[in-house]
Amino acid sequence: MRWGAVVKGAADTSTKAAFRDVTKGTLAQQAGKRTPAIALTAYVRVEDRARVLQAGYDRFVPKPVESSELLATLASLVSEEE
Numbered sequence: 001m002r003w004g005a006v007v008k009g010a011a012d013t014s015t016k017a018a019f020r021d022v023t024k025g026t027l028a029q030q031a032g033k034r035t036p037a038i039a040l041t042a043y044v045r046v047e048d049r050a051r052v053l054q055a056g057y058d059r060f061v062p063k064p065v066e067s068s069e070l071l072a073t074l075a076s077l078v079s080e081e082e
Helices: 013-024 026-031 046-054 067-081
Strands: 038-041 059-062
Touching: 038 046, 038 067, 046 059, 059 067
Parallel strands: 038 059
Antiparallel strands: none
16 A cells, blocks of 8 residues: 655645645556545634545544544554555
């Protein structure tokens, strides 16, 4: 399984393009499947969460990120992929 990271705000146009490259582009093709993605963002309104999930992210984790929440989120994605 190949994981990718996008480090800009979830609503940013360049982030959406980078997300597509990581999850559906060359990296995903090399892995032979879709790459799971977690949106880490300071945008925490309900509509922000809906927007990133609608954009194709698998999970939404608001900043500041609690390490335990991030680890639990990663673990849930890994268990779904196996």
